[in-house]
Amino acid sequence: MVQGTLLYAQSGGVTAVINASAAGVIAEARARKVKVLAARNGILGALREDLIDTSRESAAAIAALAHTPGGAFGSCRYKLKSLDADRAKYERLLQVLQAHDVRYFLYNGGNDSADTAWKVSQLAQAFGYPLHCIGVPKTIDNDLAVTDTCPGFGSAAKFTAVSVREAALDVAAMAETSTKVFVYEAMGRHAGWLAAAAGLAAQSPDDAPQIILFPERAYDEAAFLAQVDKVVKTVGWCVVVASEGIQTADGRFVADAGGGTDSFGHTQLGGVASYLAGKVKESLGYKVHWTLPDYLQRSARHIASRTDWDQAQAVGKAAVQYALKGMNAVMPAIVRSSDAPYRWKVEAVPLHKVANHEKKMPAGFLRKDGFGITDKARRYLQPLIRGEAPLPYGNDGLPKYVTLKNVPVKKKLPAWEG
Amino acid sequence: MVQGTLLYAQSGGVTAVINASAAGVIAEARARKVKVLAARNGILGALREDLIDTSRESAAAIAALAHTPGGAFGSCRYKLKSLDADRAKYERLLQVLQAHDVRYFLYNGGNDSADTAWKVSQLAQAFGYPLHCIGVPKTIDNDLAVTDTCPGFGSAAKFTAVSVREAALDVAAMAETSTKVFVYEAMGRHAGWLAAAAGLAAQSPDDAPQIILFPERAYDEAAFLAQVDKVVKTVGWCVVVASEGIQTADGRFVADAGGGTDSFGHTQLGGVASYLAGKVKESLGYKVHWTLPDYLQRSARHIASRTDWDQAQAVGKAAVQYALKGMNAVMPAIVRSSDAPYRWKVEAVPLHKVANHEKKMPAGFLRKDGFGITDKARRYLQPLIRGEAPLPYGNDGLPKYVTLKNVPVKKKLPAWEG
Incomplete structure (x- = not known):
């Protein structure tokens, strides 16, 4: 013992x-x-x-x-x-x-x-x-x-790559008469690891996501919008994955720019995807949808x-x-x-x-134009999303997640005055 | 033949x-x-x-x-x-x-x-x-x-119920020092079917989602905020599922109220979850997160x-x-x-x-207080999310989705002048 x-x-x-x-x-x-x-x-x-x-x-x-x-x-x-x-x-x-x-x-x-x-x-x-x-x-x-x-990370990365591929199939099917641009906001305040993982969804250059925005590169609105327009004109539609941490060259978080005042004059919470979607709609006129998966991406044990x-x-x-x-x-x-x-x-x-x-993403992981990942990044990321972790489901169609009893241990000390 | x-x-x-x-x-x-x-x-x-x-x-x-x-x-x-x-x-x-x-x-x-x-x-x-x-x-x-x-519907419903249960486990774990309220925006402009399906995630009254907002009931901000506060004070945290189609008693879509002007004076796209999250933060002071799954909920073949x-x-x-x-x-x-x-x-x-x-949700599916579903609704909804549809995955960790060749048939008629 x-x-x-x-x-x-x-x-x-x-x-x-x-x-x-x-x-x-x-x-x-x-x-x-x-x-x-x-x-x-x-x-x-x-x-x-x-x-x-x-x-x-x-x-x-x-x-x-x-x-x-x-x-x-x-x-x-x-x-x-x-x-x-x-x-x-x-x-x-x-x-x-x-x-x-x-x-x-x-x-x-x-x-x-x-x-x-x-x-x-x-x-x-x-x-x-x-x-x-x-x-x-x-x-x-x-x-x-x-x-x-x-x-x-690997599970959140898998959720990201799978979700982007699935949503892209939706957008591709509808693009002629409906949404042409779809923006996905990935977690990552300081480094674009999860946004990079979305790149695994693409198998060829025209595959989604055609554009990834990383916090490692300054957000250049004109260049971004030009790229979206180019992709829509070539492919017919465009999926953008944006890291929540993207910043302009002068160091402002784009997510903060997204916040403001709603139509009742009250505080509006910010968000990168909503901001970018608004820009695309306003500047290019394309119908746009966006998603903010938020906690879904880090809790999705099912994938x-x-x-x-x-x-x-x-x-x-x-x-x-x-x-x-x-x-x-x-x-x-x-x-x-x-x-x-x-x-x-x-x-x-x-x-x-x-x-x-803090481990940063290696510079060699980002494509020169800053809108995608390199083969080096793919080689690193790919094994991390590989394989499906087994998960039992109940007859109710939901995963069998456990709630522990969490029985407390008897205290021996005076209460903490912290 | x-x-x-x-x-x-x-x-x-x-x-x-x-x-x-x-x-x-x-x-x-x-x-x-x-x-x-x-x-x-x-x-x-x-x-x-x-x-x-x-x-x-x-x-x-x-x-x-x-x-x-x-x-x-x-x-x-x-x-x-x-x-x-x-x-x-x-x-x-x-x-x-x-x-x-x-x-x-x-x-x-x-x-x-x-x-x-x-x-x-x-x-x-x-x-x-x-x-x-x-x-x-x-x-x-x-x-x-x-x-x-x-x-x-059943697959989108299953995505909704599973995602809400998973995110709730995240919120519950973090609530003491972090997010106390989480808002999930479900599709459904006219009827709250998907929002109702989220109710399947709950097995007992204190389970998430503790609050569901349906387009079938007028959105009453004071009652909503009071309920959020009550749930946080009882359970320690609160998960809200809101249908994108919720309206105030005078028929305004809450999603439209959410839109407005960002901090640069440009158009801000609306959204129910972002609006509700802003209200909770502003009125109750709780840390809040929200998700807008958007197309993820209707394309998630993996679940x-x-x-x-x-x-x-x-x-x-x-x-x-x-x-x-x-x-x-x-x-x-x-x-x-x-x-x-x-x-x-x-x-x-x-x-x-x-x-x-248009099939409406039966009135008997909504709880009297309007914040949840009845047993009758559960009996209807439950079988629809049951079972996991098989899905082959590649060695790259992604589902094996097919791209068809889509070979065109030779045209026989003059071009359409539509």
Whole structure:
């Protein structure tokens, strides 16, 4: 019997497969007879000592957890600052861990979470408390350093490529007498990874999306509109995929320009697709439709990528193995050894190499004209959307997603005054 | 060998399964040795004598057509007026049919198409031309009379229910520190069928969607905002599904109110979800996200309903059988004999009973407070999203959708001067 308890917490925006990582953690820990607690609503639950006893969940529930989107224990947007600025919080966290004999702390999130896990490990060392802190990667933004890709991205990428291809078939069929231009808004405030993934829908130059707008390139309205017009005149219709983060050359977010005042004089929320659609209609006169998939793109477990799902489970499992081996301040990263055939493995990387770095899209991934992706990008992206992750459906036609019992652990400490 | 050719045309907005009806038509006609032509871009192709020879497509291509969304031969929004007003067009149509020895005209669409097919059958009779006109039902709006449901609706309904359930898991996980209200805009300008289908995502009263807004009920802003606030205070978060067609008591479309002027003084396209999200943010101060799935909801073959897919193929097949039996001016309708177990069959109904009628949602389908559906509605809707329609995927992670060759038939008539 391994000594000590494992605490698992989810952090930041959830994905279609973060629960697959959670299931990987719990299944591996159970196999090794390690007790797993989960923090409710991420690090906030850890600070509040609001912990969940995962041993109360059946094996069937944990198996179903692996194919349930969202964050089963709750997540949060809550960033701990530096050790100096937030010292009381870090110390409280350590107190909670100690009170529940937590020797393994697994934090499932993005850049900030890697940073937090690293700081907690530093503090534990300073206090002489034997704690193994492991980061578990997760983000649809695909912007974590070192790892080849991030669990969550591949499934959102697959949703994007499939949806764009499907919508394009609709637009192509109707273009003569109806919509000629369709604009799809992809998530990605800082990097155009998901917009790039839409490029996988195209097999030849005239295929949709004929135009992709990336935050990596300044948005040039005249050039954009000219390109739309050119595509419509050549192909008969045009599908545009725009990253929410596109900016003009002077650094203004186009999404902010889209907001304004509605016809009643009230605040109108912004949006890149709605803005671009308005421009196309106004300047070119084409009938236009647009979509803002928003959370649908990051929660669509029904169209999850098998590669992504496998990797999400693998990093969860590896995190437990690293912790039990006595490793500390590391994160399981996806390492790619070959594009075709696609080969990957999981390797431990130091958390400080991941924390506070942001992986940008390589310049070589964008076509010279800035409106599409290169073959190099395709070779990188393609394996990430490959395969269909299995999903059981009920007789009601809906996926069988699980709701855990989330039984709380009895508190041992005074309430947190944070 | 049956005498004469069959002409098939697609009309109006396409769906995830209209090509399944086309495949049903072609496969059944092939089995009976009837030659099938298709009109390019719907009735326009028929008027222009722009016809496609479907015999040039392989059996494999027609099999793949059955699972390809969009409209493989092109569709159009083009309504023929009355026989008097558009007499020249109807006569041209008849000339084209005669020139290609078309004895069977199958028109796959909604209300207007049923009306057109009916008129063409009247005209052919008046001219003494032996023509069998069959309407093939199709619309995601589910508003055709007589038929229990319309092919295309069930798949859009399944996309809606699944997407709402998935997004709700995301919102629930993040609500404490992030988005508390999520607004989903469903298609449905005149009737709230798709918004109602979202109600299938809920299994208990606190489940999402906690609020549905229907065009059948006047939009009362104060009551809506009070309900949102109540749900957030009870559940912690709230998912709203709004039909694009909701109107205020004085008959204004809320979607139009949403449009206005952006921060640059230019036209801002409207939208119900964006409008409601803005109101929630402004009035209640909750963080809000919204989605406008737009064409994604009607083209998402990847999450098509098996019931819908089966019915789409069945009405295509039945249409050919009716035509070859010598029936005229009829449409294969779905007739339901039982909710549970769900039992349905296809029966011929006269086109004039379908044409120009609009099926409204029964009043008994809406909850008294107007924010949800009744058990009666669930019993009707549930079987329509049941089952997952099979879909082959390629090694590239994308569905294997087919692009037909669409080889044109040699023209025999002078160009149309329409």
